[in-house]
Amino acid sequence: MRGSMEPKVLIFACDWCPGLGSDRAGQDRLSLPSGFRLVRLDCAAQVSGEWVIKAFSEGIDGVMVMGCHLDACRHQGANHRAHKKLETLRWLLDGLRIEPERLCLSWGMGREALPFQAEVQKFVSTLKLLKTGEKA
Amino acid sequence: MSLKERIGAFLCTCGKTLGRSLSIEDLKSQALRLPGVFFCQVHDALCQEDGQAFLKEQIQSFHPDGVLLAGCSPRGHGALFQRLISQWGLDGEALEVVDIREGCAWVHADNPDVASAKAQNLLRMGWAKLSRKELSRDASIPLLKSALVVGSGPAGMAAASAMAGQGLRVYLVEKDGTMGGWLRRLSFLYPSGDEGANILQRLKQEIEPSLLITVFLEHEIAGARGYVGNFQVHLRGGEGPKTIRAGAVVLATGAQPLVPQGLFNYGELKGVMAQEELESQLLRGQNLGGTTAFIQCAGSRIPQRPYCSSICCPVALKNARLIRLRWPQSRVFLLYRDMMAPGVDLEHLYHQAMDAGVRFLRYSPEHPPLVEGMDCVQRVKVLDSLSGRETALEIDRVVLSTPLLANPQNAELAGMLSLLTDDYGFFCDRNLLEPNRTVTPGVYVCGTSRWPCSVQEAILQGQAVAASVAALLRAQRAKASDFGVLDGVKGWPAVVNESACSGCGNCFQACPMKAIGLQPFDGRRVARVNKVRCTGCGTCATLCSGGAIQTQSLSDSMAIKMIQEAFK
Numbered sequence: 001m002r003g004s005m006e007p008k009v010l011i012f013a014c015d016w017c018p019g020l021g022s023d024r025a026g027q028d029r030l031s032l033p034s035g036f037r038l039v040r041l042d043c044a045a046q047v048s049g050e051w052v053i054k055a056f057s058e059g060i061d062g063v064m065v066m067g068c069h070l071d072a073c074r075h076q077g078a079n080h081r082a083h084k085k086l087e088t089l090r091w092l093l094d095g096l097r098i099e100p101e102r103l104c105l106s107w108g109m110g111r112e113a114l115p116f117q118a119e120v121q122k123f124v125s126t127l128k129l130l131k132t133g134e135k136a
Numbered sequence: 137m138s139l140k141e142r143i144g145a146f147l148c149t150c151g152k153t154l155g156r157s158l159s160i161e162d163l164k165s166q167a168l169r170l171p172g173v174f175f176c177q178v179h180d181a182l183c184q185e186d187g188q189a190f191l192k193e194q195i196q197s198f199h200p201d202g203v204l205l206a207g208c209s210p211r212g213h214g215a216l217f218q219r220l221i222s223q224w225g226l227d228g229e230a231l232e233v234v235d236i237r238e239g240c241a242w243v244h245a246d247n248p249d250v251a252s253a254k255a256q257n258l259l260r261m262g263w264a265k266l267s268r269k270e271l272s273r274d275a276s277i278p279l280l281k282s283a284l285v286v287g288s289g290p291a292g293m294a295a296a297s298a299m300a301g302q303g304l305r306v307y308l309v310e311k312d313g314t315m316g317g318w319l320r321r322l323s324f325l326y327p328s329g330d331e332g333a334n335i336l337q338r339l340k341q342e343i344e345p346s347l348l349i350t351v352f353l354e355h356e357i358a359g360a361r362g363y364v365g366n367f368q369v370h371l372r373g374g375e376g377p378k379t380i381r382a383g384a385v386v387l388a389t390g391a392q393p394l395v396p397q398g399l400f401n402y403g404e405l406k407g408v409m410a411q412e413e414l415e416s417q418l419l420r421g422q423n424l425g426g427t428t429a430f431i432q433c434a435g436s437r438i439p440q441r442p443y444c445s446s447i448c449c450p451v452a453l454k455n456a457r458l459i460r461l462r463w464p465q466s467r468v469f470l471l472y473r474d475m476m477a478p479g480v481d482l483e484h485l486y487h488q489a490m491d492a493g494v495r496f497l498r499y500s501p502e503h504p505p506l507v508e509g510m511d512c513v514q515r516v517k518v519l520d521s522l523s524g525r526e527t528a529l530e531i532d533r534v535v536l537s538t539p540l541l542a543n544p545q546n547a548e549l550a551g552m553l554s555l556l557t558d559d560y561g562f563f564c565d566r567n568l569l570e571p572n573r574t575v576t577p578g579v580y581v582c583g584t585s586r587w588p589c590s591v592q593e594a595i596l597q598g599q600a601v602a603a604s605v606a607a608l609l610r611a612q613r614a615k616a617s618d619f620g621v622l623d624g625v626k627g628w629p630a631v632v633n634e635s636a637c638s639g640c641g642n643c644f645q646a647c648p649m650k651a652i653g654l655q656p657f658d659g660r661r662v663a664r665v666n667k668v669r670c671t672g673c674g675t676c677a678t679l680c681s682g683g684a685i686q687t688q689s690l691s692d693s694m695a696i697k698m699i700q701e702a703f704k
Contacts, residue, residue, distance in 0.1 A: 026238025
């Protein structure tokens with residue numbers, strides 16, 4: 001159900017950078033928005049468009065894909081390909097009447113605690129600003 | 137094999153601290169409501185010795201197929217638990233660690249209701265993933281007892297002879313007509329002062345008589361296929377193309393000094409030369425009396441090439457001292473930015489050069505020395521940054537210390553073998569613990585193809601590589617999962633459902649690790665994954681329109697179920 005108090009956010013996070021940042025945020029006892037769930041991946045390139053669409057169809061308000069710096073992928077540039085692919089998906093979302101802003105791509109920001117917190121908070125406030133409920 | 141049937145759940149309270157922000161009782165009843173979970177145990181510290189003993193006892197008495205463990209982040213003790221359960225007869229992959237501490241209890245400590253509800257969601261997501269997990273069947277691969285060395289400089293020769301000493305069949309490929317690389321052009325070597333030709337002769341004596349080493353002169357690498365233990369390397373040159381089968385590939389392609397075109401009037405004034413030209417004049421025994429000025433950092437430690445090439449200071453010290461000792465009437469000036477002579481031997485060399493009468497003048501990059509003359513070099517004007525005085529030196533020759541540049545062929549080799557090169561074209565090593573290995577299992581790197589180093593260090597690295605290769609190829613066969621691709625953690629390879637694969641080749645095109653090939657199957661061609669090369673990034677799975685190729689760590693069905701459980 002969209003539009004409840006705390007947006008539901010699904011984070012797909014590569015375990016090498018943002019996975020570490022999530023742990024560090026916990027270790028530093030930072031406070032994070034309560035509505036996020038994190039799925040750990042071997043690489044952000046694992047995220048398929050199908051999963052993202054499925055998440056929206058399940059009523060999730062926003063999907064975040066977090067990966068390593070674009071030129072520092074442990075799988076030799078796999079995240080670079082993922083970025084191109086997911087950017088295309090964002091364009092398709094518009095056609096499905098889902099605001100493209102609901103899909104957030106974040107590369108190389110999530111390795112440390114504070115930037116991880118900042119990225120998640122920024123996305124959650126973006127979602128709060130978006131119009132609640134389905135577009136007509 | 138799917139793990140739906142018998143799942144054992146464990147909740148770790150992290151010394152009862154998680155109980156402050158989560159309801160452990162609710163979590164336990166949630167776990168027991170999950171299909172397939174047939175017991176759930178709570179413990180205070182599963183990572184400690186008594187916790188491990190508890191885990192062992194429970195697993196060995198109830199024999200679960202899969203273990204769902206909620207506690208700290210899988211980055212914390214995930215690898216430990218994986219190792220433990222594989223010792224107790226379970227597949228290490230039949231474990232799912234759910235992070236209810238860092239990502240839940242600790243970041244939502246101010247809101248226990250939210251944290252409790254989220255922990256239950258996270259547990260369900262972990263269960264969704266575990267219960268749909270297919271255990272991978274490992275691949276056993278043969279290991280050929282042979283190695284191919286690219287480049288016959290000191291590093292390559294040292295590696296080749298040491299590997300032959302271990303009983304390995306060695307193929308040494310050299311693009312020139314004779315062995316030795318840059319060692320052929322060096323006069324005397326620092327820090328020992330040995331003659332380059334002598335060292336080369338001794339290295340050759342270990343290679344030429346060996347029955348285990350085959351040298352291919354005037355050959356180059358045309359292509360490479362395969363993986364650790366089973367490389368097929370194509371050579372071109374000589375009498376025609378050849379294919380070598382080797383268990384390991386050692387890269388010793390070397391480096392080459394920058395030609396200082398356009399720097400300090402090089403190429404315009406006679407008498408301005410690069411350090412390598414001075415080396416060959418020393419080799420020929422040319423008279424180098426008169427006045428010589430060495431200029432350090434010619435073309436290095438500048439914005440477009442910020443690195444220190446590390447060998448130029450010792451080489452200049454060695455040659456400056458040599459000139460002073462051989463021609464006592466000569467005058468030698470060494471113009472430097474920072475003198476890089478670390479370690480006992482090189483610091484000693486620095487003092488020896490000072491004692492021999494070499495004069496040192498420090499310049500700053502803002503005021504580089506000016507080389508002047510008509511046709512022939514006549515004087516060098518330098519602002520000594522230590523005294524602040526400008527001096528004009530009347531000189532006969534200027535020697536430019538230029539940095540080593542990566543071999544331009546490195547890029548091509550990196551493409552063939554899926555290697556990484558740094559910003560300047562040198563091969564990257566894997567990590568601090570494995571400094572002579574590249575990111576591709578079975579491919580090693582030594583000498584100046586890795587980074588500028590002295591002959592002594594190149595030989596040391598070559599011998600170190602030989603030891604690593606011998607250890608790798610000691611067994612007859614190896615398991616694909618032994619080759620941890622990423623910081624010791626093996627990514628799960630992708631798997632192909634052949635009957636669903638249409639053979640379109642999308643995955644083959646997109647794979648960043650070049651791990652996918654198209655192979656005949658049932659009268660058509662289907663994708664096949666090389667389990668050694670695949671690191672499990674999942675690029676292929678997202679592009680497969682039929683869902684025929686899947687990553688085992690998170691297949692579509694696992695992910696979809698997790699998404700459904702995330703906010704239930």
